[in-house]
Amino acid sequence: MKHEMLRDVERVVVTLDVNGERSELLVPVHKTLLEVLREDMQLTGTKHGCELGECGTCTVLVDGKPELSCLLLPIQVERHAITTVEGLAIGAELHPLQQAFAELGAAQCGYCTPGILLSAKSLLESNAQPSRDEIREALAGNLCRCTGYTKILEAIELAAGRMA
Amino acid sequence: MTFEVVGKPLQRVDAVTKVTGRAIYADDMLPARTLHCRILRSPHPHARIVSIDTSAARRLPGVLAVITGADLPIKFGILPVTQDERALEHEKVRYVGDPIAAVAATDEEIAAAACDAISVEYEVLDPVMSIEEALEAPKDERIQDYGGPHNIHKLVALEFGDVEGGFTRADHVREDVFFFQGNTHLPMEQHSAIATYVDGRVTLWSSTQVVHYVHRALSKVLELPMNRIRVIGAAHGGGFGGKTDPFAHEIIVSKLAMLTGRPVKCTLTREEVFYAHRGRHPVLMWVRTGVTRDGLITAMHFRTALDGGAYGSYGVASTFYTGALQTVTYDIPAYRFEGCRVFTNKPPCGPKRGHGTPQPRFALELHLEKIAHDLGIDPVDLKRRNFVKPMTRTVNWLRVTSCGLDECTEKVISASGFARRSRRPGHGMGFAISSYLSGAGTAIYWNDMPHSEVQIKVDRGGVTAYCGAMDIGQGSDSVLATIVAEELGLQPADVRLVTADTDTTPIDLGSYSSRVTFMAGNAAIEAARKMRAMLVEAVAAKQACDVSAIRVRGGHIGEVSFQEASELAEARFGALTTAGSYTPPKIAGPFKGSGVGPSPAYSYSACVVDLDADARTGLVKVNKIWIAHDVGRAINPLLVQGQVEGSVYMGLGEALMEEQAFRKGLHKWPSMLEYKSLTFLDMPEVETFIVETVDPEGPYGAKEAGQGPLLPVPPAVCAAIYDALGVWIDEVPVTPEKIVEALRRKTKGQPARFGPARFPTIPYPSTIKVEPPPKNLDHAAASSI
Numbered sequence: 001m002k003h004e005m006l007r008d009v010e011r012v013v014v015t016l017d018v019n020g021e022r023s024e025l026l027v028p029v030h031k032t033l034l035e036v037l038r039e040d041m042q043l044t045g046t047k048h049g050c051e052l053g054e055c056g057t058c059t060v061l062v063d064g065k066p067e068l069s070c071l072l073l074p075i076q077v078e079r080h081a082i083t084t085v086e087g088l089a090i091g092a093e094l095h096p097l098q099q100a101f102a103e104l105g106a107a108q109c110g111y112c113t114p115g116i117l118l119s120a121k122s123l124l125e126s127n128a129q130p131s132r133d134e135i136r137e138a139l140a141g142n143l144c145r146c147t148g149y150t151k152i153l154e155a156i157e158l159a160a161g162r163m164a
Numbered sequence: 165m166t167f168e169v170v171g172k173p174l175q176r177v178d179a180v181t182k183v184t185g186r187a188i189y190a191d192d193m194l195p196a197r198t199l200h201c202r203i204l205r206s207p208h209p210h211a212r213i214v215s216i217d218t219s220a221a222r223r224l225p226g227v228l229a230v231i232t233g234a235d236l237p238i239k240f241g242i243l244p245v246t247q248d249e250r251a252l253e254h255e256k257v258r259y260v261g262d263p264i265a266a267v268a269a270t271d272e273e274i275a276a277a278a279c280d281a282i283s284v285e286y287e288v289l290d291p292v293m294s295i296e297e298a299l300e301a302p303k304d305e306r307i308q309d310y311g312g313p314h315n316i317h318k319l320v321a322l323e324f325g326d327v328e329g330g331f332t333r334a335d336h337v338r339e340d341v342f343f344f345q346g347n348t349h350l351p352m353e354q355h356s357a358i359a360t361y362v363d364g365r366v367t368l369w370s371s372t373q374v375v376h377y378v379h380r381a382l383s384k385v386l387e388l389p390m391n392r393i394r395v396i397g398a399a400h401g402g403g404f405g406g407k408t409d410p411f412a413h414e415i416i417v418s419k420l421a422m423l424t425g426r427p428v429k430c431t432l433t434r435e436e437v438f439y440a441h442r443g444r445h446p447v448l449m450w451v452r453t454g455v456t457r458d459g460l461i462t463a464m465h466f467r468t469a470l471d472g473g474a475y476g477s478y479g480v481a482s483t484f485y486t487g488a489l490q491t492v493t494y495d496i497p498a499y500r501f502e503g504c505r506v507f508t509n510k511p512p513c514g515p516k517r518g519h520g521t522p523q524p525r526f527a528l529e530l531h532l533e534k535i536a537h538d539l540g541i542d543p544v545d546l547k548r549r550n551f552v553k554p555m556t557r558t559v560n561w562l563r564v565t566s567c568g569l570d571e572c573t574e575k576v577i578s579a580s581g582f583a584r585r586s587r588r589p590g591h592g593m594g595f596a597i598s599s600y601l602s603g604a605g606t607a608i609y610w611n612d613m614p615h616s617e618v619q620i621k622v623d624r625g626g627v628t629a630y631c632g633a634m635d636i637g638q639g640s641d642s643v644l645a646t647i648v649a650e651e652l653g654l655q656p657a658d659v660r661l662v663t664a665d666t667d668t669t670p671i672d673l674g675s676y677s678s679r680v681t682f683m684a685g686n687a688a689i690e691a692a693r694k695m696r697a698m699l700v701e702a703v704a705a706k707q708a709c710d711v712s713a714i715r716v717r718g719g720h721i722g723e724v725s726f727q728e729a730s731e732l733a734e735a736r737f738g739a740l741t742t743a744g745s746y747t748p749p750k751i752a753g754p755f756k757g758s759g760v761g762p763s764p765a766y767s768y769s770a771c772v773v774d775l776d777a778d779a780r781t782g783l784v785k786v787n788k789i790w791i792a793h794d795v796g797r798a799i800n801p802l803l804v805q806g807q808v809e810g811s812v813y814m815g816l817g818e819a820l821m822e823e824q825a826f827r828k829g830l831h832k833w834p835s836m837l838e839y840k841s842l843t844f845l846d847m848p849e850v851e852t853f854i855v856e857t858v859d860p861e862g863p864y865g866a867k868e869a870g871q872g873p874l875l876p877v878p879p880a881v882c883a884a885i886y887d888a889l890g891v892w893i894d895e896v897p898v899t900p901e902k903i904v905e906a907l908r909r910k911t912k913g914q915p916a917r918f919g920p921a922r923f924p925t926i927p928y929p930s931t932i933k934v935e936p937p938p939k940n941l942d943h944a945a946a947s948s949i
Contacts, residue, residue: 038192039194042194044185044188044189044192045184045185045186046185047189047352047353047401048191048354049352049353049354049434049836050434050835050836050837051433051434052434052835052836052837054835054836054837055352055836057352084185085184085185086184086185088184089184094180094183094184098180098183098184099183101179101183102175102176102179102180102182102183103175103179104802105175105176105179105639105802105803105805105806107176107179107182107183108402108637108638108639108806108810109351109352109353109400109401109402109636109637110178110181110182110183110187110399110401110637111189111351111352111353111401111402111637112352113182113183113185114185117183135844136844136845137844137845139844140843140844140845141843142844143352143836143841143843144352145349145350145351145352145402145404145810145814145841146352146402146637146806146810147806147809147810147813148809148810148811148812148813148814148847148850149813149842149844149847150809150847150849150850151805151806151809152844153844
């Protein structure tokens with residue numbers, strides 16, 4: 001028996017559409033989307049760096065737009081399409097962004113990478129050939145401590161070129 | 165020497181794992197029945213613990229164990245000379261965040277509620293919050309019960325050569341004072357550890373840079389032999405030196421797993437990470453240098469005072485490092501170093517990228533700039549005149565083998581157009597150089613064993629390399645795979661790796677001091693060449709030719725495929741395993757303290773920063789940075805570039821905004837929003853030049869890349885600000901208000917600078933005088949001194 005039940009935690013049934021698969025889950029109402037993805041759905045590709053909406057590491061897409069999963073409750077995103085890094089590849093084939101990040105060394109420790117890939121995907125969907133400054137603007141909410149950002153910018157440009 | 169895979173910009177071996185989110189970091193693990201651990205930490209910077217009452221916490225449903233210092237009384241610490249930490253303190257707390265009690269519960273919220281239910285009675289003591297306060301007699305009591313006088317932790321005083329004579333010979337002598345503020349690593353991944361206890365054995369997965377040192381600390385504190393403990397490095401979300409100590413939470417989850425028989429996990433909150441710290445020491449520095457009228461250095465006297473925080477950590481080594489590497493870039497014929505580290509009631513400082521050397525590098529580079537201006541010599545020219553030469557020994561007994569300082573300088577000066585720079589108002593360019601170790605020449609604890617070992621197994625076509633090295637994102641796994649592949653005629657992707665697991669891999673001391681490529685790389689070459697010899701011998705026997713006729717390349721050994729060659733060799737020799745190891749040469753000088761500074765090789769960097777600074781607002785916009793780095797040989801230029809760019813980024817953050825500051829014992833900015841770091845919008849273009857000097861001892865000539873390129877950035881920023889506005893900012897971070905204040909002083913006719921006014925009086929001991937070594941190194945005997 002879960003002890004949180006003893007403490008009268010309100011639980012809700014939520015239906016989440018994640019990476020094209022629908023799941024029905026019973027979760028404490030205050031548990032964040034980040035926690036539900038990682039702990040209840042084992043989608044641990046989504047990382048956490050601050051859990052306060054400051055670092056961008058937990059970025060997922062909600063209807064194609066980047067959102068911070070640490071600041072969302074699952075009940076807010078029911079009936080919306082959620083994409084995590086696990087949903088980026090097409091079958092066994094990498095998304096062009098993933099391919100470019102791998103080739104150019106844009107992931108070092110890799111911890112910020114899932115969030116950055118998703119922010120970049122959203123950008124390229126609304127602006128297929130962004131300038132370097134437009135990429136910087138779109139990714140300003142995603143911190144990375146390893147790369148100095150240079151290889152990430154180059155990888156997004158490479159992917160944009162290939163997707164054109 | 166031609167290579168098949170070395171020197172190629174190949175994709176990392178773990179690239180796909182990382183871009184698909186499949187790398188398993190410690191906090192991603194959640195085995196069945198995992199208990200969550202929370203740690204109760206001190207709210208006071210300095211206090212005695214009168215009593216701890218855990219009874220209410222123990223009664224909460226869902227709480228399975230509560231432990232305090234009485235359960236883990238044995239002290240530990242990374243350095244053998246400073247075993248001053250406890251996993252849980254039960255007598256005294258020394259900084260806000262010092263751990264006191266820990267809870268294992270069925271979920272995180274219950275664990276947090278249980279921590280709230282623990283009542284601790286404190287006798288609050290006067291906190292010591294600055295270097296100056298630490299030098300004075302404490303109002304209540306000393307922070308630690310060793311060191312001294314007062315709250316001094318360590319004092320060092322060394323003299324090499326005739327310093328007084330050098331100053332007498334000088335045509336010009338200058339003194340300056342500088343301050344480098346502390347800052348922290350801010351890895352994207354919070355520290356996390358998870359332990360199990362099965363069959364009387366502890367297994368710990370942790371986001372650590374040093375599985376071996378964690379292994380040792382666990383054995384000591386848990387009182388278990390090392391063969392009953394297994395430490396595994398989980399996928400690593402960034403360290404930069406911040407995960408190089410054994411940490412309380414690693415010991416705590418192991419103990420709680422032993423008590424409960426269930427997996428126990430602890431992931432620090434971001435705020436806890438700021439308090440765990442072990443980051444850059446704040447260092448106050450005084451330097452006095454004598455030069456001839458041509459700008460040649462005749463003598464240097466360098467003093468440092470380090471604010472160490474509450475515990476030893478790496479601090480003794482950090483103290484020596486603030487005086488060690490000045491001589492590795494400039495030929496200083498006589499050198500005196502006096503260092504001091506104090507304890508304060510703040511989170512302990514330790515190693516951050518560059519460990520103890522970015523601070524003196526900042527001071528030294530700006531000090532020489534000022535001397536050049538005094539003498540009317542171009543600063544780049546003055547520095548060049550003093551560059552060390554390859555194959556020499558420094559006055560403080562450091563062995564310089566390869567040295568690409570001239571070439572690095574030439575690259576950045578010429579590419580940036582430094583000499584022809586525009587003179588528009590507020591625009592400036594600055595130049596600085598640096599050097600760093602390719603691994604510390606001595607281990608943390610004294611021993612004669614190798615620093616790195618690699619085993620290779622070939623099994624019917626498969627190749628597996630085993631090494632304790634921990635890939636923290638820098639790409640050490642890719643380097644190992646590349647080296648083994650090169651020697652066996654394969655591609656890196658053909659080599660399976662098992663790393664950073666104390667049960668299955670031979671020792672590597674860990675990812676610190678930029679040692680892995682150099683040391684594990686050399687061990688891998690030895691192991692792989694032994695394996696290649698067996699494969700070649702078996703194929704030569706089959707082809708009935710001499711072994712010298714067998715070529716190893718392109719997946720073939722002689723005329724047969726690698727697969728077939730491995731089968732021939734297995735038939736001939738039985739199980740195919742080889743091993744290699746690397747022990748750095750014994751090149752430390754004949755004096756106490758000589759263990760810090762020697763490295764089998766030094767990397768070199770040169771940097772130019774171009775910026776615009778607004779005289780009204782003090783705002784700085786960095787336009788571009790040129791960096792050249794002598795890496796010896798780039799085993800993978802893509803990874804080297806990544807390390808160089810990342811170092812420049814971190815150095816620029818330290819120069820402009822990163823700052824670990826305290827108010828009333830509390831961290832002022834323990835969040836990623838308030839602790840400023842560069843975003844995509846702040847980072848300028850970086851143009852990187854890789855310089856290859858092919859070091860005689862490095863693997864294929866390689867040296868380090870991950871730390872050295874950080875060092876020249878802060879002084880180059882300040883030199884550029886002087887170039888732009890005519891004011892010296894003698895401390896980092898260079899915030900707009902410091903620039904505005906320096907300009908205000910300039911207009912009032914005061915010295916046009918912002919920085920510390922004076923260096924405190926420190927009771928340094930009398931200097932130990934050391935005779936310098938012969939200067940030139942015998943080319944034929946580079947490894948012996």
